Amino acid sequence: MNEFWDNLKRFPRFLFSVxxxxxxxxxxxxxxxxxxxxxxxTISSIMIIIILIIIIILRRMLGIN
Structure with a gap:
């Protein structure tokens, strides 16, 4: 049982590193x-388009005008 708690204590560090x-x-x-x-x-414009799409989707999902 101690091994379980040791693994559970190490999980946040593992998650952070991933x-x-x-x-x-x-x-x-x-x-x-x-x-x-x-x-x-090309890369800059693709990144800007992706960010704008995410902003539009989040505004509509959250009902922000």
Missing amino acids: IIGFFLTTFYTIFELLKEKNKRL
Whole structure:
């Protein structure tokens, strides 16, 4: 039973490292693509469109005008 509680205590650290690893691997590829001048405009516009879509969806879901 002690092993269960030890694993449960380690879970937040594991979850934090998984989240950090996800963001590092995701943003590393985006930053590598941004180094090339011809892809910079395309990646930037795609990111802006995605952010705007998320904002619109959240506003409609939450009923914010």
